[in-house]
Amino acid sequence: MAHIPDGVLSVPVLAGGAVIAAAGVALGLRLLDDRLIPRAGVLAAAVFVLSLISVPVGPSSVHLLLTGLMGLMLGAAVFPAVLVMLLLQALLFGFGGLTTLGVNTVNIALPGFIAAALLGPAIRASRNAAKRGALAALLGALSVAGTGGLVALSLALSSSSYTPVARVLIATYLPLMVGEAFVTAAVVSFLARVQPDALRPASA
Amino acid sequence: MRASVRPILVLAALLALALPAEAHKLKVFAAVDGLSVHGYAFFIGGGRPEGSAWIAKNGAGATIASGTTDAEGRFAFELPAAPAGDVTITVDTHEAHIASATLSARTLGAADAAQPPPQPAAAQPGAGVTDDARLAALVAAAVERGTEPLQERIEMMDSRLRFADILSGIFLIIGLVGIGLWARSKRR
Numbered sequence: 001m002a003h004i005p006d007g008v009l010s011v012p013v014l015a016g017g018a019v020i021a022a023a024g025v026a027l028g029l030r031l032l033d034d035r036l037i038p039r040a041g042v043l044a045a046a047v048f049v050l051s052l053i054s055v056p057v058g059p060s061s062v063h064l065l066l067t068g069l070m071g072l073m074l075g076a077a078v079f080p081a082v083l084v085m086l087l088l089q090a091l092l093f094g095f096g097g098l099t100t101l102g103v104n105t106v107n108i109a110l111p112g113f114i115a116a117a118l119l120g121p122a123i124r125a126s127r128n129a130a131k132r133g134a135l136a137a138l139l140g141a142l143s144v145a146g147t148g149g150l151v152a153l154s155l156a157l158s159s160s161s162y163t164p165v166a167r168v169l170i171a172t173y174l175p176l177m178v179g180e181a182f183v184t185a186a187v188v189s190f191l192a193r194v195q196p197d198a199l200r201p202a203s204a
Numbered sequence: 205m206r207a208s209v210r211p212i213l214v215l216a217a218l219l220a221l222a223l224p225a226e227a228h229k230l231k232v233f234a235a236v237d238g239l240s241v242h243g244y245a246f247f248i249g250g251g252r253p254e255g256s257a258w259i260a261k262n263g264a265g266a267t268i269a270s271g272t273t274d275a276e277g278r279f280a281f282e283l284p285a286a287p288a289g290d291v292t293i294t295v296d297t298h299e300a301h302i303a304s305a306t307l308s309a310r311t312l313g314a315a316d317a318a319q320p321p322p323q324p325a326a327a328q329p330g331a332g333v334t335d336d337a338r339l340a341a342l343v344a345a346a347v348e349r350g351t352e353p354l355q356e357r358i359e360m361m362d363s364r365l366r367f368a369d370i371l372s373g374i375f376l377i378i379g380l381v382g383i384g385l386w387a388r389s390k391r392r
Contacts, residue, residue: 008302034388041381045374052365056251059297088376092369093248165298 003089004104004151006097010158017103017154024079024109031077036201043070044081048088060172067112068136068143069184072120073191075113075201082109103154111146115139123188124199132192133185140184141177148173232305233359234293235352236312238345242280245273245295245303248365252277256297263289263309283312311348 009017032040047066054061070078083105089095096104119139126132152164191198230253234243241260245253258279259270268291269281283291291312294304 005302032384034385037381037384037388041377041384045377048373048377049370052370054247054251056247059253059256060301061247061251061253084377084380088373092373093365095248163298168298 003086003096004100004107004154006099008158009100009103009154013154013158014099014103017100017106019102020110021079021083021102021105024076024106024113025083028074028077028079028081031075031201032080036074036077039198040074040077040081043073044085047081048085051085051089052093057172057175059168062172062176064176064180064183065108065112065144065147066140066180066184066187067108067147068115068139068180069112069187071109071112071114071116071143072123072136072139072188072199073201075116077201078113078116079105079109082112107147107150107154111150112143115142115146120199123192124196129189129192133189136188137181137185139188140180140182144173144177144180230295230297230301230303231359232293232295232303233356234305234307235355236283236307236348237352239283239285240280241283241291241293241307242278243293243305244276244278246277247301253295253297253301256295258293258295260291260293262291 051063054063123135232245256273260268292306296302
């Protein structure tokens with residue numbers, strides 16, 4: 001799904017992805033403190049396992065990404081967390097590839113980071129549980145849609161023979177957006193009730 | 205943070221050198237039966253791509269056959285009488301899942317393999333085929349048929365999600381967290 005294998009993308013796309021990923025990881029590493037390191041580890045481990053559970057959907061098989069949630073809880077530290085996750089998946093299971101590590105990190109982490117940066121303040125400030133849930137659902141759906149768009153863009157820019165087909169992308173990403181919206185809303189609502197501080201990357 | 209990054213990078217570089225990732229999430233299994241090829245694409249961890257495009261090419265890169273997979277991710281096609289070299293079947297789901305399987309020239313068309321030059325054999329079938337060669341071809345075809353379930357099983361086992369791998373992934377992340385926290389505490 002979001003794991004683009006080796007040998008599909010062109011060199012400029014790979015290099016561009018690697019540069020953006022490196023910048024994101026550098027930004028995220030600076031943010032990691034005693035409070036955020038364990039959180040990044042727990043989230044990376046949880047999503048690493050969760051993303052191994054694939055659900056067959058039409059021509060493909062999809063799994064949750066939860067990058068919106070990670071962006072909300074980790075801020076820019078979502079980049080190193082996703083990088084570690086993808087590295088392990090590439091090395092242990094052969095999902096994705098090592099040359100595409102940068103591009104895949106950007107495709108998965110960047111939409112979550114941006115969506116959380118845009119919607120995060122409203123989610124944290126919201127006193128209304130229903131509104132918070134709706135915003136969190138939007139966060140989950142938007143980050144998945146962003147990942148789908150970036151994957152399609154990476155393939156289209158590489159002008160390979162593997163161009164994505166919009167119909168297939170919609171058929172696979174739409175159900176995932178719905179699932180992701182529900183899961184993100186549920187987790188955020190729960191955390192807001194029991195541990196609102198967990199929704200903030202920087203200590204207040 | 206820089207002090208904690210260096211060992212992680214070194215570790216990552218070592219791992220990258222030791223284990224070249226070659227498998228993909230989507231895999232293709234193909235088997236030959238005489239001159240017909242059949243197989244299917246599957247996702248590691250479950251699921252088959254439905255209605256995905258597949259294309260079969262010979263060693264020279266020319267297209268032999270193409271189509272879309274059925275509900276079970278299956279495909280099938282007939283080989284030309286004399287396939288030139290290896291045949292590669294590529295399945296593309298059109299959303300970044302691409303995988304291929306290669307059937308080596310040796311396993312392809314046992315009848316053709318039994319004769320060194322395949323060209324004359326295609327032109328005049330039967331001419332110049334000794335009894336020994338025909339017997340060898342029959343045996344080769346029978347062996348290919350008989351070992352197909354085994355090959356399928358090997359392909360599946362090869363790409364299974366192993367519990368030990370999942371656990372090592374989790375513990376590697378815990379280890380990284382430990383390294384990060386330790387490095388930070390050292391600096392204070």
